[in-house]
Amino acid sequence: MSVSNQMMKGLLDGAILGLIAKGETYGYEILEKLKENQFPEISDGSIYPVLLRLNKKGYIQATVRKSDNGGPKRKYYSLTESGKDELKIFKEKWLYLNSGMNNLFGSE
Secondary structure, three states, X not given: OOOOHHHXXXXXXXXXXXXXXXXXXXXXXXXXXXXXXXXXXXXXXXXXXXXXXXXHOOOEEEEEEOOOOOOOOEEEEEEOHHHHHHHHHHHHHHHHHHHHHHHHHOOO
16 A cells, blocks of 8 residues: 655654664664564665755764674764654654544544
């Protein structure tokens, strides 16, 4: 099932902030964790523009370091204080919306 672009954009922002809040991580690892959790319609190229946008907004910060396995350098992302605040707001809005949707649709 396809999810609208606008809906997906907002959900992806929140999901990525939530993953980064669990610990410093890099783009490919974020992609893999989203897929593991059955987040819909994620392609390799869709993650990096979101990370760039979140970085520009000041919600995350990037640090370039050598890869643990001797591969190319990676950008590792961590949450800023502003990002923590944004994630808290996202969670509150999500719980409120999710509650309303569950009330509306029940357990059909």
